[in-house]
Amino acid sequence: MNVDISGIPVNILGLVSLGCISGFLSGFFGIGGGPLITPVLNILFGIPFPICVGSTLSRTAGTSFSTALRYWKFGDIDAKLALMMVGGNFVGIELGVYLLDWLDKLGAINVGKQSIPALQFYLQWLFFGVLITVSGLIFIESLIRRGRRSRKQPLGLLQSLPIPPYVSFPSSGVRQISLLAVVYSAVVICVFTGLLGIGGGVLFVPLLIYGYGVETHAAVGTVSLIVFFSAVYGTATHAMRGNVDLGLVVLLLIGSTICAQVGAIANQRIHGDSIRFCFAFIVLIVAGMICFNLLRTIYG
Amino acid sequence: MKGIFNVLICLLFPIAWGALINWIFIFLERRTGRSTPPDPRIDYHI
Numbered sequence: 001m002n003v004d005i006s007g008i009p010v011n012i013l014g015l016v017s018l019g020c021i022s023g024f025l026s027g028f029f030g031i032g033g034g035p036l037i038t039p040v041l042n043i044l045f046g047i048p049f050p051i052c053v054g055s056t057l058s059r060t061a062g063t064s065f066s067t068a069l070r071y072w073k074f075g076d077i078d079a080k081l082a083l084m085m086v087g088g089n090f091v092g093i094e095l096g097v098y099l100l101d102w103l104d105k106l107g108a109i110n111v112g113k114q115s116i117p118a119l120q121f122y123l124q125w126l127f128f129g130v131l132i133t134v135s136g137l138i139f140i141e142s143l144i145r146r147g148r149r150s151r152k153q154p155l156g157l158l159q160s161l162p163i164p165p166y167v168s169f170p171s172s173g174v175r176q177i178s179l180l181a182v183v184y185s186a187v188v189i190c191v192f193t194g195l196l197g198i199g200g201g202v203l204f205v206p207l208l209i210y211g212y213g214v215e216t217h218a219a220v221g222t223v224s225l226i227v228f229f230s231a232v233y234g235t236a237t238h239a240m241r242g243n244v245d246l247g248l249v250v251l252l253l254i255g256s257t258i259c260a261q262v263g264a265i266a267n268q269r270i271h272g273d274s275i276r277f278c279f280a281f282i283v284l285i286v287a288g289m290i291c292f293n294l295l296r297t298i299y300g
Numbered sequence: 301m302k303g304i305f306n307v308l309i310c311l312l313f314p315i316a317w318g319a320l321i322n323w324i325f326i327f328l329e330r331r332t333g334r335s336t337p338p339d340p341r342i343d344y345h346i
Contacts (some may be wrong), residue, residue, distance in 0.1 A: 080325045087317025091310050167322045179322070183314035 005248050013252060014045065020239025021257025025282065026063055026256065034060050034198035036286050037252070039127045039267065042120065043293050047248070049123050050100060054235065059252045060199040061231035063260065068224040076221025077207030078172040078214070081182075088186030089230045094193020095187070098238050100202060112298045121297070124290050125195060129213065131287035134202045156175045156213025158185070172214040172222070184225075185211065193234050199227035203298030242287040 022033040106118035114234040208219035
């Protein structure tokens with residue numbers, strides 16, 4: 001049984017299954033799953049990258065909203081920090097979407113013996129780089145956790161940046177940090193949101209903890225709200241360019257919403273460090289899949 | 301000319317937005333007479 005996604009017949013069960021797997025991973029690891037879904041939709045189902053990016057962002061808007069509500073209830077969200085980054089998020093997303101349009105207009109390029117869209121070739125390389133970086137960050141974070149004896153919060157690297165004006169985030173434990181460091185780091189990360197359709201959670205959490213020195217609980221909660229704002233704006237921007245396929249979003253959300261609960265239950269029964277290593281392993285598998293596809297394109 | 305304007309917007313808008321949000325929060329804290337309480341779970345490094 002197939003459904004038409006921007007002119008390409010795609011198996012409904014396949015999409016629901018992908019939604020289930022991504023939902024389980026979201027619930028299990030507490031990370032949106034955007035970096036995993038977008039390349040899989042493109043490589044396995046053959047859906048064009050702009051549609052994958054727009055639709056994945058739309059799905060992320062739905063899942064991050066429920067996550068943000070949960071963290072708001074727990075009091076883990078620093079609204080001041082999240083709202084302050086919104087301006088940077090919007091600019092970053094616009095730049096990312098502009099880059100996506102520019103790559104799309106490049107047309108086809110010759111790679112090896114075949115001609116493929118430049119957008120597909122370059123974005124696959126970019127995804128490969130992002131996924132390798134993410135898995136590396138998770139491994140490094142696990143090693144730091146093991147090596148750290150005291151439970152003291154690490155001092156944020158960006159806190160020492162001597163560029164005024166300064167702002168403070170008392171509820172996150174940040175006494176003073178440069179406003180420029182806060183807003184421009186949001187711009188840089190959100191370029192990836194607009195370009196690749198990733199919510200940015202995997203990049204924002206380490207930035208807040210090790211860059212700003214935000215306490216871990218507050219960082220995870222605040223990032224859920226930041227990702228929600230980014231995903232909503234990203235969805236609107238991509239929807240105006242016709243990059244959001246509602247059918248695809250609904251099919252992904254059906255599986256995601258159900259299996260996210262199963263993932264959250266499974267999360268309670270497994271140790272945190274094991275969860276991180278599992279996630280890094282899954283990210284590496286997807287990176288391997290992209291690498292294999294690229295090598296096949298180049299040498300096949 | 302339009303390109304320079306776009307670059308300026310990209311550079312200045314995030315700072316202006318951040319400064320505005322900061323000012324609003326400071327204004328609200330002064331008006332209500334209280335600041336955001338520190339999280340008791342945090343082991344402050346300073």
